Amino acid sequence: MLTVLPPASSGRKQYTKRLQDVSLGQIYHIFFTGDTFKINKVQLSWSSCNALAVSLRSAYRADIDIILQVTPPSRQRVTFEVARRDLFLLQVFGSMRCTLYRPQYVWPVDGLECIEYVGDPADVAGDEVAGEQVERGDLNTGDLLYIPRGFSFSASTNGEPSLQLLAAVRPLYWVDVLKAALELTCLECEELRGAIHPRLHAADPEVRELAVETLSRMFENAVRKTRPGDVFDFLDRSHALGSRLPADGHFRNMVDIDCISPESTVARREGVHCLVERSDDWAVMRFAGSEVRASLITLEAMDYIKRAHLFRVKDLPGGLSSNAKVVLVRRLVREGLLQVKGSHAR
Secondary structure, eight states, X not given: OEEEEOOGGGOOOOEXXXXXXXXXXXXXXXXXXXXXXXXXXXXXXXXXXXXXXXXXXXXXXXXXXXXXXXXXXXXXXXXXXXXXXXXXXXXXXXXXXXXXXXXXXXXXXXXXXXXXXXXXXXXXXXXXXXXXXXXXXXXXXXXXXXXXXXXEEEEEEEEEEEXXXXXXXXXXXXXXXXXXXXXXXXXXXXXXXXXXXXXXXXTOHHHHHHHXXXXXXXXXXXXXXXXXXXXXXXXXXXXXXXXXXXXXXXXXXXXXXGGOOTTOEEEEOTTXXXXXXXXXXXXEEEETTEEEEEEGGGHHHHHHHHHOSEEEGGGOOSSOOHHHHHHHHHHHHXXXXXXXXXXXXX
């Protein structure tokens, strides 16, 4: 998506368009008109940004969006907003003067559906409600600024164009954990799977009073029946299975597969997590939509691969022969979990 932010003094509102609906000439026009523009999710088409997003996702266990922001040399304040995600702002070119303010609303949660109907308590109308100023300074080429979630900030150019990359980090919130807990509890709790009374939407007072009592009772029952350990096991599982294979040029490893030997060094690809399970007489490894099944004797080696980041093929534990270790590693390189390091890596 392309978001256009006119200067604060222009009186014009920001707007958003699909990037495929905007020509290069229109982007030039936006720039020379004096408007700032942002392009979201540039990691999907820029390999360097993809590597950055994968690394941050792995480190923070969070959804990452890399945003390209371009500002013309207008010497005007170009943004004033609340950071609804943790932001890492890298000044790639030019300079920008930034001012940070203490949060008026602590830890806003990005993506809540209820905000559309009840309003966003993190909304800020202007500088007069921005809170206490805590930092002010210039960002020059190569500088990195961290803006914690909830802090508001303003930015203005210093008379030259500015190019920035913003890494927006959406962590796993406690409200996400509670949602997962309710869904898992629902599978075993008949009451939670029931439907509300059809007259509740008709504002029937008796039905509403009964619904309020029922909801209170359901919350108490759900808390008693929830197994916190199962909730975090589920979140670990969804995190591993939901990981995506990075755009890191892995295809070149296909050339090196036949060169893998017990002395080869391999590593799990950045940001790719896996699960290891026993299924009947099979050891099963699942990751990024893929599944690898092997003889049960490989279970210990698979568990080692899950925990180790970098290792030599011959160091795999368990009762595998040297040849079996090579076969297993070659399979996992082919499926996308591992990559070749050292002299065989191209």
